[in-house]
Amino acid sequence: MDDAxxxxxxxxxxxxxxxxxxxxxxPITVRGEMTNWRGPHTSGHWYFAxxxxxxxxxxxxxxxxxxxxxxxxxxxxxxxDVVIVSGMWDxxxxxxxxxxxxxxxxxxxxxxxxxxxxxxxxxxxxKEGLFEADRKQDLPFFPRRIAVLTAEGSAALTDxxxxxxxxxxxxxxxxxxxxxxxxxxxxxxxxxxRSVDAAAKTHGIEAILVTRGGGSMEDLWCFNEEAVLRAVxxxxxxxVSAIGHERDETLIDLVADVRASTPTQAIMKLLPDREEExxxxxxxxxxxxxxxxxxxxxxxxxxxxxxxxxxANHPKRALVVQSEKMAQWExxxxxxxxxxxxxxxxxxxxxxTRLRHARPLEKVQSRFAPLPLRMHRAVLVxxxxxxxxxxxxxxxLRVLSHRRTLERGFALVxxxxxxxxxxxxxxxxDRLRLELAEGDLTVRPEVx
Numbered sequence: 001m002d003d004a005x006x007x008x009x010x011x012x013x014x015x016x017x018x019x020x021x022x023x024x025x026x027p028i029t030v031r032g033e034m035t036n037w038r039g040p041h042t043s044g045h046w047y048f049a050x051x052x053x054x055x056x057x058x059x060x061x062x063x064x065x066x067x068x069x070x071x072x073x074x075x076x077x078x079x080x081d082v083v084i085v086s087g088m089w090d091x092x093x094x095x096x097x098x099x100x101x102x103x104x105x106x107x108x109x110x111x112x113x114x115x116x117x118x119x120x121x122x123x124x125x126x127k128e129g130l131f132e133a134d135r136k137q138d139l140p141f142f143p144r145r146i147a148v149l150t151a152e153g154s155a156a157l158t159d160x161x162x163x164x165x166x167x168x169x170x171x172x173x174x175x176x177x178x179x180x181x182x183x184x185x186x187x188x189x190x191x192x193x194r195s196v197d198a199a200a201k202t203h204g205i206e207a208i209l210v211t212r213g214g215g216s217m218e219d220l221w222c223f224n225e226e227a228v229l230r231a232v233x234x235x236x237x238x239x240v241s242a243i244g245h246e247r248d249e250t251l252i253d254l255v256a257d258v259r260a261s262t263p264t265q266a267i268m269k270l271l272p273d274r275e276e277e278x279x280x281x282x283x284x285x286x287x288x289x290x291x292x293x294x295x296x297x298x299x300x301x302x303x304x305x306x307x308x309x310x311x312a313n314h315p316k317r318a319l320v321v322q323s324e325k326m327a328q329w330e331x332x333x334x335x336x337x338x339x340x341x342x343x344x345x346x347x348x349x350x351x352x353t354r355l356r357h358a359r360p361l362e363k364v365q366s367r368f369a370p371l372p373l374r375m376h377r378a379v380l381v382x383x384x385x386x387x388x389x390x391x392x393x394x395x396x397l398r399v400l401s402h403r404r405t406l407e408r409g410f411a412l413v414x415x416x417x418x419x420x421x422x423x424x425x426x427x428x429x430d431r432l433r434l435e436l437a438e439g440d441l442t443v444r445p446e447v448x
Contacts, residue, residue, distance in 0.1 A: 062098070285368055
């Protein structure tokens with residue numbers, strides 16, 4: 001029995017060993033779909049990848065064709081073309097990746113390419129109306145909880161957490177770890193979406209974010225699977241998708257309610273900015289104070305006009321009418337002011353409740369808590385000032401009243417035809433009524 005241990009190789013020696021084994025295999029012919037095609041390089045070389053075009057197969061191999069080879073192939077392939085290539089294996093030690101150095105290439109007959117399958121599924125779902133704008137749901141303004149579906153420990157998850165903590169720490173992220181590539185990824189993603197949707201009411205979830213980083217078409221293919229797209233379309237919660245980089249587009253982006261180019265942009269679409277909301281709250285508070293001041297000033301001018309009208313229309317009836325109108329305006333002003341204070345107080349309490357878990361809550365409360373009380377006091381002071389003005393007007397009317405003249409010993413003479421201003425109005429048979437300051441007196445006239 002041979003107990004000799006295998007020889008230990010350095011990494012460079014191991015890479016050289018792999019390279020020698022691959023080159024020793026000789027030429028190889030491969031059928032595959034043209035993916036990750038980067039077009040002719042400035043040097044004239046072609047760099048691309050070949051994917052297994054058979055349904056359910058995810059194998060990919062890097063390939064390249066040197067300028068001299070590309071020149072004699074006779075056509076320029078396009079992404080999605082199924083081709084048959086012949087060449088030699090190569091191994092690049094710095095990256096530890098094997099690639100196929102293509103010597104010949106021709107188009108294969110038939111072949112169900114990934115791009116063709118993608119286009120067929122896209123057309124099918126578009127005819128069903130799954131991409132229509134009128135079925136898209138609006139995102140909640142201030143969600144309490146968001147379900148984040150992504151790979152555990154991914155860079156996308158790190159970006160989402162960091163942005164959410166800076167933008168709106170009061171919102172809770174419920175993490176649902178899912179595989180984001182591989183043969184079993186699609187059914188597990190679809191099941192995760194349905195599970196979160198079913199538990200939304202129980203856990204107070206208001207939106208779903210599905211995200212992952214960039215990758216090749218093969219890496220992102222699970223987000224083109226019909227099972228995932230159907231789960232998104234049937235979801236009662238609004239779904240935001242952020243799959244790959246900005247240049248990547250998967251069918252889930254078209255079915256989702258909102259598509260974001262990056263995980264960071266996705267969470268920014270879902271969450272309001274805390275600082276912007278606080279600034280808007282301060283601006284609206286200032287606007288409310290300005291509106292309240294203008295309302296009080298407007299009512300004061302109305303009261304002044306009513307007071308001038310009452311002074312210009314001295315008779316008692318006009319005075320009573322104007323007094324009733326002033327009382328109505330006073331009641332309406334008080335009711336409107338109280339209603340406005342109550343309404344604004346309710347809005348402020350709602351906002352304070354939402355921001356209770358945010359860090360600057362104490363600062364916001366100390367800044368805005370006195371506002372309702374100060375406005376209430378301002379309205380009371382305005383009402384008291386109007387009441388004093390009204391009392392002054394009544395005193396002025398009392399001074400100008402004809403009763404004051406009667407109190408100085410004068411009398412008003414009333415005949416059968418009304419107030420007597422000339423003796424010729426009096427008839428011998430008339431009975432005259434003298435209106436005195438302390439009562440009336442009936443007399444008979446003596447006409448010379």
